[in-house]
Amino acid sequence: MNSDKTTRSPQQRVPSPESRVPILECRNVSVSIGGQRVVESLDLQLGAGQSIGILGPNGAGKTTLLLTLAGVRPADSGDLELAGMNMPRMRRRAIAQRLGMLTQNTRFAFDARVLQVALSGRHPHIGPLGHESRQDFEAAQKALETVGLAALADRSCLELSGGEQRRLALATVLAQDPHVLLLDEPTNHLDPAHQVAVLDHLWRRLHQGNRAQIMALHDVNLATCYCTEVLMLGGDGRWEYGPTAEMLTEHRLSRLFGCPMRAVRDGRQTVFAVAGNLVQK
């Protein structure tokens, strides 16, 4: 899979002028979990307007790769560049001003108000001794409105349901408003309406200036709607990368997940379904 050059050509997309300069770039990056190589020599360029979806079976290294791209977990080898700077040399604060990540699990240890949690996303933008300005409060408030939690702003974060906690974590990273947004299964715990609302918002956000995102997704069908490119992780180090339409085929998905997948077309949208062994002839 690794040597499959045809799927890697970036010319397939219509490039907007700004997207020629990558905001996040990784060259030859390898990642291991417990001594086992899960990603081998990954080359990836993330430019403005791009939304890359990461697909792969459980344990394929989606989360580990995202944490590596965020710079909080060291790579085995390779180079990471954020806005043209060597990321391992950057201070965390400088990284956090440009790159944010929604992690998979959000656990609140202390009782804080919902607005206060969302406001913590502004932390990297405020001086070490400074205080939150009115703009910071407005950004946090707006982020809460975006995820539909504005009415709960004064609640305790410990009283929220699983889905609400997830949306609060998302509001925090939206208040941070980074150029590069990494999202580890952003739709986890969300009902369908909130899934679509959240992904719609993230999509619109991509076109507000120098913005790009990479998200690990479980649901292939969300990738068809909300990703410009797809990165498939096999879990054994091999990977494939290319434009969404090219990558999401019955053949590739069946091979990736190790189970038969069928594409169903209704004329407006292609939907992938697990075929199951009984349906197969």
Added chain:
Amino acid sequence: MPVMTVALLALLVLAVSLSLFSGNGRIGWPSGEIDWRIVTELRLPRTMAALVTGALLALAGALMQVLLRNPLADPYVLGVSGGAAAFALATMLFGLTMIPIELAAFAGALVSSVIVFVVAQGSGPWSTTRMLLTGVVVAAGWGAVISLMLALGDDQSLRGMLFWLMGDLGLARAGWGSVLVVAAALLLLTLRARSLNILSAGQTQAALLGEEPKRRYTEIYVIASALTALAVSIAGTIGFVGLIVPHLMRLVVGADHRRLLPAAALFGGAFLVLADTLSRNLFTPRQMPVGVVTALIGVPLFLLLLHKRGAGR
């Protein structure tokens, strides 16, 4: 929020007045020179020691709760007090009278902190679980050493030894140096308190929001250990102040450390002054170690808080 500050300051003034003008089970305005000398030479230093120790323990407790990401952690949970008591007891047992016992206690607390830090962290990433495990085991080790020394010690020195285990303000003195330490720590920590809020969300989240977790956690550990060591060297091991006070203040002023730390320092000081006043006056002419009073107030209060917390969800 100013309402809260005023209330806490009022409580502090009340506690200090009560402590200064009560003794032998009676409250009264001092009359005559001897009475005034009792107030200024005996009660004032003792009250000041209680105030400083309470503030130190409350601040250290709040920091330890951030460090271990657990609202129920206390300053002694990583074995600091065990090290202090063991060193203090050793100087008594071996008759090392040339070493001031407070200094021995302070050294013991720091030695214990260093052992826990080196063993738990090594060069790897910061791990709360390993830190907690190491601390609890080291504390158990000190416990064994202390029991051994109590068994070997003669009956005469036993009372002095108990001081370090229970905590007692009877002979405690806090110099202006320790007042300065409390003030400086409170100022420094409150200025950087927004970072503490972020760090209490865990190291990955803290790193993603722009903090350098390992460096910050190390700083917090060093400051919390030093504050605890100072508190123990002043008044022995006084339990529950460092646990209850930050917890209670979090319910009152919220989890933002910019408000929590000053509130905890004020309330911690007031609380210990009141507890000490009680310990002097409740069973006159006998005096209880103040650690008994804080535990007698602290245990039911803590269980009540825990129960309410559980019932809330």
